[in-house]
Amino acid sequence: MRYILPVILLFLTACSSTRLVESHSPYRAEKPKIEKILIIGMTPLTEFRESFETSLEKEFKKNNVEAMASVRVMEDMLVPGESTEKQLNNLEKYLLKEGYNTVLLSKIVQVESHKDLRSSLFNLKGSYRSFKSDYYSNQGIFHEDINGSKTYHTQTSIYTLPKDRQRELLWQGEIDLKNPKKIKKTINQYVDLLVASLKWDGVLQ
Template identity: 35%
Template sequence: MKSLYAYLVIILLLFCNCSSSELVENWKNPDIDTFEAQKVLVIGISPNMDNRKIFERKLASELKKNGVEAVRSIDYFEKSFTKTPKTEEEVLALESQLLEKGFEAILLSKVVGVQDRVTVVKAYRNLDKTFSSFKDDYYKNQDIFRDKDYYEEYQIFHAESSLYCICPEKERELIWKGSIDITEPENIRKAVGDYVKVLVWALKGQQLLIIEELTDEGIDI
């Protein structure tokens, strides 16, 4: 166990020293020990299409490297899907469509608040809100897609990723939520890369989507 502890400490130090992203808070459904899904839809809510593509491509790629079938929303949604607001009924219909296509989970990421390094310049948006379903989360935050000024002039982004189960014959519910601070948002590729590393690391640690077996000698993949 000592070697395992040392391994985890080293990994944690590497994240603290080298990453522009930091996991500041996370919540896991207490009724769930591990969670696997055969097919996951990756959604990044952003008004900037290029940034959204970079994020979804990177996250889907990392999930696939870890044996998870991940589909980007930019490949699944029609181009016009995010251009107009969707009703709650339309979002619910989307969930049913995903079920029919074999999806079992949705990994939704968004920026929920921003501030500069000295003064808070914009109140946290929905930071204290926990959405119990993908429908509510997407419905309440979809206007970010069309708010072109949402990210201007800010130094630190407070982002959030949520994992929702849409499994057949199971209640559609929130499995996990993690809050991650991004301290270098001006370098989009580095910010996305670091964010995805922290997110995947957190999912592994919680035994969600990516299931690994721990041993005294380290971590078996």
């Protein structure tokens, strides 16, 4: 399977407008196991967010990981673009109580050119200490106007929740979506590439 995955990644990248820029994990040894994960898509495109979260939820479940789309559990707990640190702390307590040990946070930002893309990569690359600081710092994305954008740059990060964990960032990857016209097709390509990348990096078994 380890030898098949590079071929799958190459095929997914070559045959679509969805391209993996890079991915990495700070863990070189055995990685923490994803047992139950909350999936959060940060984008002003509501249809894209809901479809992405539910599609990825299904893929995690296919791989024997309990997963939940944030649109199912967060509507009454957080207000996009207005969430306070106190609300995020309460959300984390709730997630720990419900047995979640990881959170996936996927951000979609607008870029228009290769130069803008490199700048976007540089600005997003700094690792946040936790999903709370990442979400809090970037929640303005929910209200950005990205209509007419030709290229979307996405960054997906997976954070562990236990507070005694030395490293909270488990995995991070960047994927570009070029000229996305059909939302459903683009999301399917995006999710397939993301899952293949997680498997290749040993984050998803």
